[in-house]
Amino acid sequence: MKALKAMTIAAVAVAAIGTPVLAETETYKITGAGATFPYPVYSQWAYAYKNLTGTQINYQSIGSGGGIAQIKARTVHFGASDAPLKAEELDELGLIQFPMVMGGVVPVFNIDGIKPGELKLTAALLADIFLGKISNWNDEAIARANPELNLPDKAITVVHRADGSGTTWIFTNYLTKISSEWKEKVGSGKAVMWPAGIGGKGNEGVAAYVKRVSGSIGYVEFAYALQNKMSCSLLQNQAGRFVAPTIESFQAGAANADWQNAKGYYLVLTDQPGEMSWPITGATFILVYKEQTDARLARAMLEYFAWCYEHGNETAEKLHYVPMPENVVEMVEKSWHDQIRREGESLWSLAKTNSQ
Amino acid sequence: MFETSSIPSGTLKKSGARSISGDMVFRLLTRIASAILVLIVAGILVELLRASWMSLEKFGPGFLVSRDWNPVTQEFGALSSIYGTVISTLIAMILAVPVSLMLALFLVELAHPVVSKIVGGAIELLAAIPSIIYGMWGLFVFAPYMADHLQPALQGAAGGLPLFQGPPMGIGILTAGIILALMVLPFITAVMRDVFQMAPAVSKEAAFGLGSTTVEVARSVTVPYGMQGLIGACFLGLGRAIGETMAVTFVIGNNRSLSWSLFDAGNSIASTLANEFSEASEPMYLSALMELGLVLFGITMVIQIIAQFWLKRMARQTGRR
Numbered sequence: 001m002k003a004l005k006a007m008t009i010a011a012v013a014v015a016a017i018g019t020p021v022l023a024e025t026e027t028y029k030i031t032g033a034g035a036t037f038p039y040p041v042y043s044q045w046a047y048a049y050k051n052l053t054g055t056q057i058n059y060q061s062i063g064s065g066g067g068i069a070q071i072k073a074r075t076v077h078f079g080a081s082d083a084p085l086k087a088e089e090l091d092e093l094g095l096i097q098f099p100m101v102m103g104g105v106v107p108v109f110n111i112d113g114i115k116p117g118e119l120k121l122t123a124a125l126l127a128d129i130f131l132g133k134i135s136n137w138n139d140e141a142i143a144r145a146n147p148e149l150n151l152p153d154k155a156i157t158v159v160h161r162a163d164g165s166g167t168t169w170i171f172t173n174y175l176t177k178i179s180s181e182w183k184e185k186v187g188s189g190k191a192v193m194w195p196a197g198i199g200g201k202g203n204e205g206v207a208a209y210v211k212r213v214s215g216s217i218g219y220v221e222f223a224y225a226l227q228n229k230m231s232c233s234l235l236q237n238q239a240g241r242f243v244a245p246t247i248e249s250f251q252a253g254a255a256n257a258d259w260q261n262a263k264g265y266y267l268v269l270t271d272q273p274g275e276m277s278w279p280i281t282g283a284t285f286i287l288v289y290k291e292q293t294d295a296r297l298a299r300a301m302l303e304y305f306a307w308c309y310e311h312g313n314e315t316a317e318k319l320h321y322v323p324m325p326e327n328v329v330e331m332v333e334k335s336w337h338d339q340i341r342r343e344g345e346s347l348w349s350l351a352k353t354n355s356q
Numbered sequence: 357m358f359e360t361s362s363i364p365s366g367t368l369k370k371s372g373a374r375s376i377s378g379d380m381v382f383r384l385l386t387r388i389a390s391a392i393l394v395l396i397v398a399g400i401l402v403e404l405l406r407a408s409w410m411s412l413e414k415f416g417p418g419f420l421v422s423r424d425w426n427p428v429t430q431e432f433g434a435l436s437s438i439y440g441t442v443i444s445t446l447i448a449m450i451l452a453v454p455v456s457l458m459l460a461l462f463l464v465e466l467a468h469p470v471v472s473k474i475v476g477g478a479i480e481l482l483a484a485i486p487s488i489i490y491g492m493w494g495l496f497v498f499a500p501y502m503a504d505h506l507q508p509a510l511q512g513a514a515g516g517l518p519l520f521q522g523p524p525m526g527i528g529i530l531t532a533g534i535i536l537a538l539m540v541l542p543f544i545t546a547v548m549r550d551v552f553q554m555a556p557a558v559s560k561e562a563a564f565g566l567g568s569t570t571v572e573v574a575r576s577v578t579v580p581y582g583m584q585g586l587i588g589a590c591f592l593g594l595g596r597a598i599g600e601t602m603a604v605t606f607v608i609g610n611n612r613s614l615s616w617s618l619f620d621a622g623n624s625i626a627s628t629l630a631n632e633f634s635e636a637s638e639p640m641y642l643s644a645l646m647e648l649g650l651v652l653f654g655i656t657m658v659i660q661i662i663a664q665f666w667l668k669r670m671a672r673q674t675g676r677r
Binding site: 066193201 | 424427495496500523528605606609611612621635636
């Protein structure tokens, strides 16, 4: 027992000596955790940034809920979530949140004889299919929206996410907005009680099931639909037009967003107005503490995010994400200047970004 | 012949003393090891109870029979998860136990030693495959086969039964059960084989000498002799099947319906935990997931108790005989 005690003391001593040594090294190690949806672009940015500056960004894509839990527990320097926190929640926790990049969620289907982009769905149809009310592809309501298609007599298998997910949050947020029945019976959240269908784990799980099961329809992050060469449907937007999921239609959906009046950047981009707008668009958010404990590390972290806003657009677009518009970036950096502090001193000077 | 007298008496005494102190250290070590084990089990139970207290308080025993699992309204119940766990495990056992028994008997009684060695090696190899591989194989290879061949065939043969209703999707409770059967098969077989090998050759030869056929020897000598080990082997497989996570999560379909059809998707306790734990941020949601873990702990404990009870009863019966 004595030996054990001695060993414990030694271990604690080593740990105590070890920490300050790590903190004093010149290159910074910044850790973050959260949403899986932006992971492809976050990892590319981190890789490029490390080669450029030596600053290491370690991002764990454990899911939005996990990201929020980790930042609450202060085990990471920043959290990431697809579902924004409400302004009151942010105040309560002393966090600031800002949008990093945007993307789209798309319905994908697998129907024999129907090609990608041929199937048109109205908002009501999408809700009724996911409610289980329309259960066969030859249903009259679907035929009315698709007079030129010859839809088969085939049972519809709905595929949804089995795990909690920001993608589900965006998708159910949209269904809640456009269908009062959905709002009443199911509601929106990162995980909901699905009235119909089967669940796949992760975007890739949903993609695998949809490709596997004939007559199925699911929803995935756009990048996954492209990677897996899946058939996306057209959706009718608020303006009544059927639009295809493209970077342009996501951008149109995002362009009308009123970030100026969104308190704490709490803004959901589903069902936005505009002729060209894709109706299920969403932003993904970063969460950091307003009061930072390590000024130099906090500055390094903000510098990284500023670099992403300024130099990361091409990478983002290549991976089918929509970069934040310039005016939003300006607003975000102003919030950094106004709100992120260490003992009262602001950690972000606006002059610096203007000169860059 | 041996010069025992040449050993000085002092050495003998010394080594005797050493062995006593060695014994004490050994005894202490074994006690510490046992204490650690008990503490770990108790710790898990306490922690599960603590973490699921909120849910225990709110839902009470109704948690076990409620079909709700609604993270939006924070209403939770375990019925569909318990159902999926029990049914998929049951399917696995129904399929795996007879095959394992036949396989073990073949290896011990009938197979040429070389064949027995090769097949035995293959079984051990099967047991070493990680469960995620079974899951991926299940989803990408076996599920398509199920959907295209097995499920239509079952529907053709017994389509009237409520067990085989619905569109053949290839994934669901039946698929999960079959994958589980594949996974527990090598475990059960390996233990059964070892048990059968211990049946005394004399008894077997005597039975053969009396003119018994191979079937008769297996039925009245080998199997009864190894009955306890046989039951033990089955419970070992059962224990593995009931808590299996990754493979089941891949193929069970992960929905919360409760239907008679084995073609329908379902969920098991382990798959629900694997899917939902990381994103559960609300305290009540987390607590309900913890309670699911507690339920699984409880089910495993009940199975263990039944197994022990059964084994004891059998030991008594064989003793009487």
